[in-house]
Amino acid sequence: MRILHVTPTYYPNVGGIEAVIRNMCRELRERGHDVAVAHLETGLSQGQDRDEECDFPIYRIPLLGHRLLGLAPGLRKIAKEYDILHVHDPQLMAITGSVLLYARIMPRVLSSHGFYGHTKNLSQFKALHQKLAFPRLLKSYHSVLAASKSDFAHASLYADNIELFENGINVAAFAPQQPLSEKDLHRWIYWGRISQNKRPDLLVDLVKACADRGHNIHLTITGRPFDDMQSTLKARLADLDMPDHFDLRPPMDDAALKATMAQAGVFASASEYEGFGLTFIEAMAAGLGIICRDAEPMSEFANSSGAGIAVDFRDVDRAAAQVCDFLDQHANTISASARRFAAKYNWSDKICDLERVYDSALSAHNTPSSTKRS
Template identity: 40%
Template structure:
């Protein structure tokens, strides 16, 4: 596989060109919580340093009428989506897109959102962020295969630039467009840095993020059971919004496995509460089977956490087995058992070194650096 080009670092100085107005078009936004929402909030904040002004168009079935709101000082348009999130249209996008120079579309499904941009985007220049594409689950497998074969290329032709959120996205999307470039998301590492963190116990685990099926939290809980059966006093905190209605199912698994005293389910935590929780946790664990970028993993690394995850792209680009984390198959087998035993037997100084390695690797994903390729892509799309 041809390696994708690294993110460019040729920032145009603020004020070097006229102010650009960008409409960020997304299928999800606050109060929903997840990777796309976080990326849009952070990206728009940093774009302001380059004379790029953003507003947000949230296209959703939940929006019954066109509404304008202000969130964190930024204009958010709640645009009704008619139909379904896959086969649907948002005609009122035409009304609000008129005053913008560029549309930045966040549409991993390449379905209703892209169709609305094609029909109601006033032929404005547009770029697409891929956010992992649509193979993060096996659901609708036949429909996805048909879309990939018949509709992928025509959909991507609408975009002057296709911004691959990871090397895996780059490798996939370059088969369908000649306009693909690597444009990895950034992370607000400053928000998660804990310079006073001193408690580094490898038995203290955390997962935060959506409770969704592709995250395989059932295998995370099974991993805790496996570690405790081997004699390790592991405890786990799981926190985040219940995206797929899994909470009761996970609670039953915890009870059935006899883990009620060592696995805790918490709701979504504010940043302040999450920082407090992270101060007493040394390991972030995820059994996710697909990641578009791995935002929460890099956030955890910024907080000095070691990472337990699968050996897969893009996670293995910033997690190093034996350096700042551990790769597992999450199959409950003897190999995982042996790897876990070695990991949990680490001495305090080894954990400290691994924690520092996580912090160092996370620093390279700061938005101060990551925003530059987005700025360049916008100018290229408009030139």
Template identity: 35%
Template sequence: MTSAISDIQAQNSAGPLIVHVVRQFLPNKGGLEDVVANLCRQLIGRGYRVRVVTCNSLFSDPTRELAPAEMIDDIEIVRIPWSGSSRYPLAPQVFQHIADADLIHVHAVDFFFDALAWGKLFHGRPMVATTHGGFFHTPKYAAIKKLWFNTATRLFALAYAELICCSLSDERLFSSIAGHRTRLIENGADVGKFANCAALEARRRVVTIGRFSVNKRLDRMLDVMKVLAARNVDWHLDIIGAVSDLDQQTLEKEIAARDLSRHVSLHVSIDNCAIRNIIARASLFASASEYEGFGLVAIEAMSAGLLPVLHTNDAYKALAETHPTLMLSDFSNPETAADALAAAFARLGAEGLGLREELIHDARAYAWDEVAQRYVDVYAEAMTPRGRRRQPLSQRGQVA
């Protein structure tokens, strides 16, 4: 393994080294992991060297230790021990793997964001961070989180050349503590993965995709399906994801308790080919999630030609501002959300392929080659010595 890593480094020795620091990465599956992996692949294609420093076990299976070093898709992965909470994993060995970085890119606001900011006094590397929704995943401990955000996070943010916000809601939030150092770069999506694969005719079949975690509110999604199934026996829901803080057995019990075994199918840790086959039988995508950093999975659903019906969280509301074709509803009210899904089905029947083509067209704006170039521009500016950076137009010609 060490030899393979050395070979890759030798092949790309001329390019700057970008060290990505993220709490979970491949082989784990999720929105954050997908974003980092896709960005790394794009950077490698542009001649950069990349390294991902991450925790040495999956939060869904913390007792199984992963290899300390591995290459996946030409991405150098270094895994380090951690302790504490999965929301704030303590992993001080991160400092051992950043000394040769030309730039450090921290993903999410957690221990790594705070520790690397504090440690900049010693490591001195230029840094940027992508917010991925911050740490406001649930309303739990809201007062403490708000206090921490406005004090500690505000202070640590000073260490970063830019805070890259992956949604309008993030930009609004982080601009309050970082001002002009925030930049909106909405997440890229692999719009080719499920491209144009949804059913061509309107069907009462819904797909929801995401890790099995409490904030995804699959319980509410099941409550909505109970209402829909009572109205029409053709309604069906496919739940696709990987175990997180909810396990498969718990979800199966929730499905059985609502007598939905004929109307809900659970698909655990299946590959993209199997997901495509499921989407091919569906027309609608739904998410009851209370919190999203961006809404990446909704973009992937659009690329497939599925019409999304989304809970009214901040990220989804911001996404709908840009793409009014999307539909929002309050999934805390099963009848209201059921009405929205029924209305979405009716729209598909009435608007036909025109609506499908609009969804697919809108998703193409999130193609990774476009998004990666925006990150490359940020990196170039952050790695340029301060005195050599180009001044904003508004400041040119002014005398200091």
């Protein structure tokens, strides 16, 4: 089967969508499929390169206009070379618009990635779009793969072609290299975007409140600055003057990140919203417990795994008390519970379901399916 993943972002950009697409492509290639990525974004030059890690082509296609209201005419020629499009468009705007205009007759499925609830920006525009265009655009896909139960519940209000397909990870890639008993639950790490909606400033406040209760937490924060949160965070750390408790670092490569994770016992995030929460599952695969906001899907990971706790960051003192009690009571079980829970999200076990979705879409469009393994 020839599968083209259409996305508004891809490496060298780094984030959850990029990781999900790369893992999907890796697993599909191993099962004999021909895969590629079409990266549609403003400022790109038309061209082609290659994902060196996973060995498949990346088509760079300029998006003319804006990421919300833009067109990518370069998609037309490339899309015709594939059997099916797997579209990754949480906004259901420019990317989906280009797919409908330039590849309308092709079978296609959509991954939700949290839709557009990650921030409150353009809230009035989003509300209008959701009322007028959202249902029709959802129905233009054969299947909408909801990345979380909250995405499924939301999209099901507008269309009936929704199915739950939670993302996966390469579990083996995050397996800890040391005995689980050596995990230090007082060493925390956050990795990801350092942005307003991720709220790393609240993590700093939580560490301070835990320290006031006698728990000497050390928090490493690493990631790519996305807005002015980096300067806010630096100012807050300077005011606290607690250098033994905090380490703010630039983005790490995979080797450095895994080395830092190996010394940590907890992944902590105060993120306001996650479409799926990929980093939480990655952390749990490494044997880390999780501390998160009391909001789905993060809270579901914490509560159902036995390896984490979800707290209300609006009351940091109460949150600190809950966190300290949790770490004291579950110190001997967190790592094992985390790995056991993460194992359910292994891509190698999920990819058959993805193939089934593709086959169904191809059949609905009377397109021969070439799912035989090479």
